[in-house]
Amino acid sequence: MASRPRHADVRAEMLAAATEAFERDGYGRASLAGIAAEAGYTKGAVYSGFGSKAVLFAEVCTAQFEALTLRALEEVGRELSAEGTGRADLITRLASVLTSLTYDGGRRWPLLLHEFQAVALRDGTVAEEYRILSERRVRFLADALAAHPRLAALDPDRLRRTSSLALMLVHTLAVEHHLSAGAMDRRSGELSFTALLDGVLPR
Incomplete structure (x- = not known):
């Protein structure tokens, strides 16, 4: 007799x-x-496991966001923790991470989140x-940033506020780029993240 799936x-x-369906068809x-x-x-099995489409989407979106964030941060992790990394270098690296989250492979997910x-x-x-979902994402990004030696000493509230502002900008830029790519290209986005980080990170 076949065993029941775990x-x-x-x-x-x-x-x-669900990941494939949302990416292909959108939330609605x-x-x-x-x-x-x-x-x-x-x-009925989906309802039993998740309760609603909104809960299922939140679970999928969380997994996508966390994977994309970790991948982007890992790409620059060595530079962020290296000796002699100055404030300007730190801002440049973090702006690159946020730009990647906005414009690269996972760009569909910020658009789905707006929907x-x-x-x-x-x-x-x-x-x-x-x-x-929003609170989860902000907390995850703040914790991921705090794990880096160059950022660990920052006040947790400041990191949370910075993460919240950064994620708002990620989603706004993703939509603007989707609707008007020429007006908000990758370079414009990177400059926007650089300005945000320069304003919120201590000197």
């Missing part, structure tokens, strides 16, 4: 199917029934999931 395996398969057009079918389960945000403005249940 809960962790079912969850992973649903998250994988993706359906729990379609995601369940792609994963090989019933719609989720628009739905949240009209739906209180989605709004609560959006709030939880």
Whole structure:
């Protein structure tokens, strides 16, 4: 007799199917029934595991954001922790990380998050999931930055505020670039992040 799939395996398969569906169809057009079918389960199984499409999207978005953030930070981690890294170098490296999050492979996710945000403005249940997701992302970025020796001494509240402002800028620039690439190209975005960091990091 075949054994029942483990809960962790079912969850992973649903998250994988949901990731593909949201990336392909967007938040509004993706359906729990379609995601369940792609994963090989019933719609009821998706509800049992996540409760709603908003919760499922928040889980997927969190995983995507954390993976992209870690990958971007790891790329410059050595430079950030190197001896003699001055303030200007630190700002340049961090601006590069944030630019990568905005303009590179994961650019679809900031756009999807804006779609989720628009739905949240009209739906209180989605709004609560959006709030939880936003807090999670800010906390994750602040903790990731604090793990670097050059930033560990910064006040935690300052790091949280900086992370919050940076993520707002990531999403605004992603949308502007999508709608008007010529007006907000990669270089313009990098200069915007540099100006933000120069204003918030202590001298």
